[in-house]
Amino acid sequence: MTEPPDNESVGQTPNRNAVKRDWPSRARELAAASIAAGEPDAWFDQLYAESAAGEVTPPWGRNTPMPQLTAWIDSEQPSPSRAVVVGCGLGADAEYLAMLGFDVTGFDLSPHAVTLAQQRNPDTVVKYRVADATDLPHDLIGAFDLVVEIFTLQAVPNPPRTAIADGIATLVAPNGTLVVIDRRDTGDPTGPPFQITAADLARLEASxxxxxxxxxxxxxxxxxxxxxxxxxxS
Known part of the structure; x- marks a missing residue:
């Protein structure tokens, strides 16, 4: 959650006289309230809704793909195939994979995030949809040769992190690959982002x-x- 935000909301006419809040600080407020209410992932859609309303800067608002993802693609040179981006947000990584020729699905728990991704990328070929990694639609399970998870596991405490990790693992088809990119040391135990350990990643092997x-x-x-x-x- 430390990426520099974009300067404008997506799909909104900006109010030049309004001062938007920085989204990471608002995310921490919303996450604390959601966790206290026993709904640790409920804050995502509220944050994106506030961004759509022009009240906060775009969450995870990169316009370019994650450098570690592009480095992996450059190194491994995978053949374009079926790919999914978990917690796709505003779509930078999904659009990158689509540009390379992958058949891409991007899903997010937040309906507002999906709407904003579609607005940001009006000519997209990415199939954006709302889905919950802890309760995936049947058609997504085992359907992808490449699964990309970036900054999703670190955005929630455990629970529900273990359930999310289990769900992510089920997306991977036989002979498929999962790429995981998450922050190792957040420096703030209260989160988000929350600390990710090697034990958290080992959960994927258990799946x-x-x-x-x-x-x-x-x-x-x-x-x-x-x-x-x-x-x-084979």
Whole structure:
């Protein structure tokens, strides 16, 4: 949650006389209230709604893909295939993969985030949709050769982090790959973002994935996981 925000809201006529709040500080307020109410992921849609109303700067408002994702793509040169971006937000990473020729789905828990992503990318070929990683629609399960998770696990405490990790793992098709990018040391135990440990990442292995790579890059965990094909399949 430390990326510099964009200067304008998406899909809004900006009020030049209004002073927008910085979204990370508002996120911490909303997250604290949601956690206290026993709904630790309820704050996402409210934050995006306030952004749509021009009250806060765009959450996770990058216009460019995550550098660690582009570095992985450059290194591995995966063939374009079915891809999904978990917690896609405003769509920078999903649009990047689509530009490379992937058949991309981007989903987010927040309906406002999905609307804003579609408004920001009016000519998109990405299939944006609302979905909850803890209760995924059947058509998403096991459907993707490339699954990308960036800054989603770190945005929530546990629970529901374990349930989200389990859901993310189910997206990966046989012979598919999961790329995970999350902040290793937040410096603020109250969050968000919340501390991510190696044990959190190991949860993905408990879901039947095999860890292929793990490193720390600029304070971020960058990990890849692979789902083996069933015996006898290539």
């Amino acid at each position: 039947g994935l095999i860890r292929a790579h793990l490193e720390v890059d600029d304070g971020l965990w960058v990990a890849t996981f692979h789902r083996p094909a069933p015996d006898g399949d």
